[in-house]
Amino acid sequence: MRWIRFLILLFIITLLDSGNVINIIATPGLHIRPDLLLIMLVFFAGNCNTTDAVLASFLIGLAADISGEVGVMGPYTVSFGIFGSLICQLRKVIIMKRIFYQALAVMLVGLLSAILANVLTMFKVGPGVSNVHWIILWTSVYSAGVAPILWMALSLMSDGLGLRQFQQARVSRR
Numbered sequence: 683m684r685w686i687r688f689l690i691l692l693f694i695i696t697l698l699d700s701g702n703v704i705n706i707i708a709t710p711g712l713h714i715r716p717d718l719l720l721i722m723l724v725f726f727a728g729n730c731n732t733t734d735a736v737l738a739s740f741l742i743g744l745a746a747d748i749s750g751e752v753g754v755m756g757p758y759t760v761s762f763g764i765f766g767s768l769i770c771q772l773r774k775v776i777i778m779k780r781i782f783y784q785a786l787a788v789m790l791v792g793l794l795s796a797i798l799a800n801v802l803t804m805f806k807v808g809p810g811v812s813n814v815h816w817i818i819l820w821t822s823v824y825s826a827g828v829a830p831i832l833w834m835a836l837s838l839m840s841d842g843l844g845l846r847q848f849q850q851a852r853v854s855r856r
Contacts, residue, residue, distance in 0.1 A: 683734045684844040688726075691839070692745055695722055700749030707828075712813070714820045716828040719746045720792050723762050724829070725836045727769035728778050728787070729845050739766020757802035761795040784833050785826040792822030 698704055699718045708715035719742050726738040743762030747755050769791065778784045796818040803810065811817070 683730055683738070684842070687843050688738065689741075691843070692722070692741060695719060696745040696749050699746075709820070709824070712817060712820065714817060714824055716825040717746075717792060717821055718825075718828075718832060719749070719762075720795070720822075720825050721788055721829045721832045722836070723766055723795075724769060724778075724784070724788050724791055725833055727766040728773050729840065730770070732770055735770040736763070736767050739763050739770075742766070754803050754806050757799035757806075758795070760802060761799040764798070765791050765795045781830045781833075785829050788829040789822045789826035792825050793818060796822065 695718050704715050704718065705713075723739055723742045726742070727735045729735075730738055740759060740763045743759035743766075746758035746762060750758065769787070776783065776787075778787055800810070800814055800818065
């Protein structure tokens, strides 16, 4: 993988995710918006070789902690690292070529990683918002709905990021 290009893309996605630009498509009331870093995590964990996927997962988790509203470092780094590694290992069994599987993977990883990150955050700072479970659920669903669009954009950029060689190697092994 071309790490400088990946870090530039990660920086841009982190700025979009933490800034007010993404609030344009946020739901009124609960302020639920898609998690772009989650979609990026599932994409790179499923399309990189094992070493690159694990490192990218931890970097995306670190970016999620930095851009988070809680201000606690560590929960998303651990959570995204674990689930990114799991996706990397499961991609040998489950191939996410169809839009439905991509969205389903984003929704499941979003639910599980956010629950784990919330538990880890509660250990550090105590209980948070009362309706956090609904926010986790609807953020994961919304992210799954937006995932195919960002997935296509990331797929188009995969040549520049050095991912195309790995995808071709996977196809040729069959």
